[in-house]
Amino acid sequence: MPEWGERHTTLEMIVQELQRPVRLDETFERRVMVRVRRLHAERRSRGWIAIASRITHRPGWAAALAASVVAVVTLGLLRGRPAEGERRGPAPLEPVQFVLVAPDAHSVAVVGDFNDWGLNDGALIATNHEGVWSVTAPVPAGVHRYAFLVNGKQWVADPSAPRASDDDFGMPSSALVVEDSTR
């Protein structure tokens, strides 16, 4: 869920910015001590009530700022939350063997939603053993769609797997359910 990840990264940046120590100039300590001595002298002469009245505070601004931060962060979290049922983390990978009997094929590859349908050169290349093409690859647990790409151009559904009913693009594909072996 990259949106969630991006939002999380940005929130971390905010936290880091707020946690970064303030760089103080060299005269800071001297100025503080001057102020403390002055306050100390005033306390002796006027008592605690007078000191309290000198402390500058703007509750309205502080409350508005706090509310703004809380609202923005909360809304960001809500908008960026994973959908109901969406995985909270990466699904475990399980080895899956894909097999296609295609004696006349020159090449067979497997493309599916687990490798972005072969975009970005991610197709799984099957090896040939007397016309029986196979490849084993780690696939995330869950439900997937895939197909065999024969000779680099012909889309073939896996005859031994359930059909994917939603072949909207006129090319057959198959459904695969990979069980999570850690459960």
Add this chain to the structure above:
Amino acid sequence: MNRSARAVSALALAAAAWAPARAQDPRIGNRLDAPSRAALVALLDSARAQGIPVEPLMQKVNQGVAIGADGPRIVAAVRTLTREMATAHRALGTVATADEIQAAASAVHAGVPAVELGKIKKQSGLRRSLTLPFTVLADIVSRGVPVEAGVNAIRSLVGAGAKDTDINNFQRTVSGDIEKGAPPAAAAETRAKAVPAGKPDDSAPQQL
């Protein structure tokens, strides 16, 4: 940087955190024309707002691009899938997993009424994943098994506590029977009775 400036920069960063929610998913990329990209961004936003998993929608985009479909066709496919996943999501309720929703959407696409999927979900309880049963239901209905016969078969299997390996075997035997010329309804009804005692087949794809 004093505290006021830091607070302002923090707010600016927070505003930046808000902005990407409306930005284009980078995976849509520039492979599609601008109107199609805009339509897909709107569909993905709509799906997120409804609590629908968006990964299957993104993969539908990738599938269309890989096949070479044009933008409008990809948008139409994603719109259909969004609608079917929303229907499935409503029928299954908030306890459904993303995989169950996707599998149920396939069954809806094949013609199974969503209300029947909801009944199976209620019958099965929370612990039993229905991802494979819904996937198999979509498959056998798309092979010609009447919806009622398919639903009854899957419901009886789930009700009997059939395991996923049994249901995988059921799918293979039913599809094999149909390919050999058996009436689809008869194949589903007959094979459903035998599943709990059946032995799982080891055909591909084989999870190792």
